[in-house]
Amino acid sequence: MAEFKEISPNASAGAKLTNWFENRFPTAFDAYRVHMSEYYAPKNFNFWYIFGSLALLVLVIQIVTGIFLVMHYKPDAAKAFESVEYIMRDVPWGWLIRYMHSTGASAFFVVVYLHMFRGLLYGSYRKPRELVWIFGCAIFLALMAEAFMGYLLPWGQMSYWGAQVIVNLFAAIPLVGPDLALLIRGDYVVSDATLNRFFSFHVIAVPLVLLGLVVAHLLALHDVGSNNPDGVEIKKGPKGNRWSPNAPADGIPFHPYYSVHDIFGVCVFLMVFSAVVFFAPEAGGYFLEYNNFIPADPMVTPAHIAPVWYFTPFYSMLRAITAEMMYALVACVVLAAAFGVFKARMPVLFKGIVAVAAAVVVALMLAIDAKFWGVVVMGGAVIILFFLPWLDNSPVKSIRYRPSWHKYVYAVFVVNFVILAYLGVQPPSPVGERVSQVGTLLYFGFFLLMPWWSAKGETKPVPDRVTYKAH
Amino acid sequence: MKKIILSFIAALGLAAGAAHAAGGSTIPWDKAPNKLNDLPALQNGAKLFVNYCVGCHSAAFMRYNRLKDIGLTEQQIKDNLLLTTDKIGETMKANIDPKQAKEWFGANPPDLTVIARSRAGHGGTGADYLYTFLRSFYRDEAKATGWNNVLFPNVGMPHPLWQLQGERRAVFDQTTHAFKGYEQITPGSMSAQDYDAAIGDLVAYMQWMGEPAQGTRVRLGIWVLGFLFVMTFFAWKLNAAYWKDVK
Numbered sequence: 010m011a012e013f014k015e016i017s018p019n020a021s022a023g024a025k026l027t028n029w030f031e032n033r034f035p036t037a038f039d040a041y042r043v044h045m046s047e048y049y050a051p052k053n054f055n056f057w058y059i060f061g062s063l064a065l066l067v068l069v070i071q072i073v074t075g076i077f078l079v080m081h082y083k084p085d086a087a088k089a090f091e092s093v094e095y096i097m098r099d100v101p102w103g104w105l106i107r108y109m110h111s112t113g114a115s116a117f118f119v120v121v122y123l124h125m126f127r128g129l130l131y132g133s134y135r136k137p138r139e140l141v142w143i144f145g146c147a148i149f150l151a152l153m154a155e156a157f158m159g160y161l162l163p164w165g166q167m168s169y170w171g172a173q174v175i176v177n178l179f180a181a182i183p184l185v186g187p188d189l190a191l192l193i194r195g196d197y198v199v200s201d202a203t204l205n206r207f208f209s210f211h212v213i214a215v216p217l218v219l220l221g222l223v224v225a226h227l228l229a230l231h232d233v234g235s236n237n238p239d240g241v242e243i244k245k246g247p248k249g250n251r252w253s254p255n256a257p258a259d260g261i262p263f264h265p266y267y268s269v270h271d272i273f274g275v276c277v278f279l280m281v282f283s284a285v286v287f288f289a290p291e292a293g294g295y296f297l298e299y300n301n302f303i304p305a306d307p308m309v310t311p312a313h314i315a316p317v318w319y320f321t322p323f324y325s326m327l328r329a330i331t332a333e334m335m336y337a338l339v340a341c342v343v344l345a346a347a348f349g350v351f352k353a354r355m356p357v358l359f360k361g362i363v364a365v366a367a368a369v370v371v372a373l374m375l376a377i378d379a380k381f382w383g384v385v386v387m388g389g390a391v392i393i394l395f396f397l398p399w400l401d402n403s404p405v406k407s408i409r410y411r412p413s414w415h416k417y418v419y420a421v422f423v424v425n426f427v428i429l430a431y432l433g434v435q436p437p438s439p440v441g442e443r444v445s446q447v448g449t450l451l452y453f454g455f456f457l458l459m460p461w462w463s464a465k466g467e468t469k470p471v472p473d474r475v476t477y478k479a480h
Numbered sequence: 481m482k483k484i485i486l487s488f489i490a491a492l493g494l495a496a497g498a499a500h501a502a503g504g505s506t507i508p509w510d511k512a513p514n515k516l517n518d519l520p521a522l523q524n525g526a527k528l529f530v531n532y533c534v535g536c537h538s539a540a541f542m543r544y545n546r547l548k549d550i551g552l553t554e555q556q557i558k559d560n561l562l563l564t565t566d567k568i569g570e571t572m573k574a575n576i577d578p579k580q581a582k583e584w585f586g587a588n589p590p591d592l593t594v595i596a597r598s599r600a601g602h603g604g605t606g607a608d609y610l611y612t613f614l615r616s617f618y619r620d621e622a623k624a625t626g627w628n629n630v631l632f633p634n635v636g637m638p639h640p641l642w643q644l645q646g647e648r649r650a651v652f653d654q655t656t657h658a659f660k661g662y663e664q665i666t667p668g669s670m671s672a673q674d675y676d677a678a679i680g681d682l683v684a685y686m687q688w689m690g691e692p693a694q695g696t697r698v699r700l701g702i703w704v705l706g707f708l709f710v711m712t713f714f715a716w717k718l719n720a721a722y723w724k725d726v727k
Contacts, residue, residue, distance in 0.1 A: 052726060091540070091541060094541035094593065094594065095541070097691065097693070098541060098542075098543070098546070098692060098693070099543070104691070104693040104697065105697075108697075261726065265722055266722055266723065266726070269715070269718050269719045269722045269723075270719055270723075272715045272718065272719070273712070273715040273716050273718070273719045275715075276708060276711050276712035276715045277712060279708050280705060280708045280709065280712065283701065283704050283705055283708060284701070284705065286701070287697055287698060287700060287701020287702075287704060287705070288698060288701055290697075291597075291600075294600060294601075299597065299598055299599070299600045299601060299606070300598065301598075302594040302595075302597040302598035302690075303590075303598045304591070479723075479724075479726060479727050480720065480723050480724070480726075
């Protein structure tokens with residue numbers, strides 16, 4: 010409890026009012042200082058550091074437009090499609106609200122993917138920021154759930170059949186699968202019951218989880234302090250800057266310095282966002298799929314069912330796991346186990362455990378249907394991100410001081426991810442299948458072999474202080 | 481860093497290029513004329529739509545009074561276009577009984593409100609598809625309705641505008657079965673050119689009906705972007721002013 014502060018009777022009315030509030034609600038004033046005016050962020054941020062703020066902005070856009078959409082939308086299989094068209098036609102400005110929400114969904118993934126890539130480039134997930142990264146991965150997972158359930162609500166053909174395909178995946182889990190799928194749908198097929206529960210999750214449950222995680226992500230970040238493009242810990246450097254003698258010398262108050270940065274970034278972002286909303290809200294069928302303008306029809310399966318673009322890298326990996334591919338995966342497991350048994354330095358007992366565990370895994374891989382392993386691979390592709398802080402063995406954090414060839418490793422990873430995304434949009438083809446199988450191995454190879462490759466090569470000397478050129 | 485960004489852009493370009501190469505249908509789609517800002521064309525399209533389409537197809541999310549947006553007065557709508565209802569605030573509901581339709585054509589005629597948006601694809605826009613579809617009917621005695629369509633083989637719908645276009649026969653290559661062209665059997669009430677123009681109007685109307693706010697959207701967007709452009713300039717100056725003495 011802070012001291013009650015008296016104020017001179019000659020003070021201005023504004024100062025008196027501020028004092029009145031500060032005495033009665035000091036927490037708010039402390040929070041403003043801790044998170045804004047006295048939060049010292051490294052002064053050498055580059056444009057990659059805008060995407061966190063932008064993600065928060067998009068979250069706000071989604072919540073506000075979502076509130077207005079719920080006022081007119083009807084979560085009823087007989088009325089859902091009609092109510093969306095009602096919003097588009099009869100609700101004043103309804104078309105704008107709806108396009109902002111649909112474009113916002115894609116924009117969310119664009120900024121979050123870029124935000125995550127920034128973390129990857131500069132090693133922002135490494136000690137002491139592991140929890141910041143883990144909360145972030147949880148946000149990504151929650152966001153995927155939010156987007157998936159929201160996509161059912163317009164009740165078009167793609168909404169319906171996309172949900173049907175994805176929920177059916179859960180049925181591939183041995184023993185509990187079919188009952189689990191039934192629990193998710195609330196029916197034997199995607200139906201009104203499914204629509205109602207997805208609506209409930211989309212507007213209440215998942216947003217609450219998301220908001221909680223965003224708060225945790227930011228609080229944890231502000232506790233340990235932001236990383237920066239040099240990967241230098243400003244808290245370990247000299248103290249004292251022109252705002253505070255105790256603050257890191259290379260730190261700068263978040264407000265106003267990064268708030269003015271962010272205002273500029275927000276303006277540029279809004280130009281791109283508005284260009285899509287006003288001139289190309291369908292974004293060539295990628296943000297609003299053409300098939301989704303046909304009302305859901307449980308009797309007519311579309312020739313080609315593809316998820317929205319932001320899920321397609323993971324969808325590609327799911328489709329890549331065929332019975333044939335299982336042999337390649339079995340070979341990978343056998344190779345990894347053999348390496349552990351013959352090469353690694355560990356007690357014989359552990360080697361025995363590794364060998365037995367590998368044998369059990371191989372047996373399961375051959376016994377259970379490839380469809381199930383596809384689900385495991387798709388889920389694993391997201392879950393593996395959580396472990397990144399412990400996979401990276403490089404002596405330096407930032408790409409700037411890593412061996413030059415690491416840049417090519419990241420480039421291959423990014424290009425591979427984009428190719429997987431592209432293949433996920435396309436109808437299945439023999440060539441596409443092979444490419445996506447190689448892509449899946451590359452994706453997992455990047456992470457699983459990271460403890461080995463990230464430690465290789467000659468690092469460059471890391472400076473003691475951040476590198477900063479005055480603008 | 482630059483290399484990463486460049487390779488990222490290159491990969492995106494590759495993906496986009498390949499996306500256009502894939503897909504395909506029986507015949508290439510013709511480009512529909514752009515008449516979205518041509519009010520007389522849209523009005524003519526609305527007239528054709530109400531006279532030739534609404535008999536069987538609904539446009540259940542489209543209200544008659546919204547036609548004011550394409551320059552018609554309430555009285556004009558009431559006098560000329562209200563064929564299936566007497567209330568101008570009603571939506572365009574079909575006359576046909578869905579059960580009978582299913583018996584006659586094998587399928588319930590789909591709602592046409594957003595048909596132009598749903599038919600877009602690799603071949604072109606939804607308007608291109610409809611423009612090609614409505615100009616691809618031919619006589620085929622093997623079919624129950626006596627009609628077939630080159631773009632949509634075995635279509636359930638008989639040619640709704642045959643009186644305007646007349647009857648045609650399709651010519652296919654004997655060996656490859658590739659489509660080669662049409663032969664006019666009986667003349668229609670319109671010349672081939674007039675028929676194409678009329679279909680252009682009808683398709684433009686359906687395109688407009690798919691999203692009546694689209695004109696407003698684009699006009700407003702220009703102002704919004706203009707505003708943001710100015711605001712970005714000031715935000716940039718504000719940012720520079722704060723950061724100029726950070727060493």
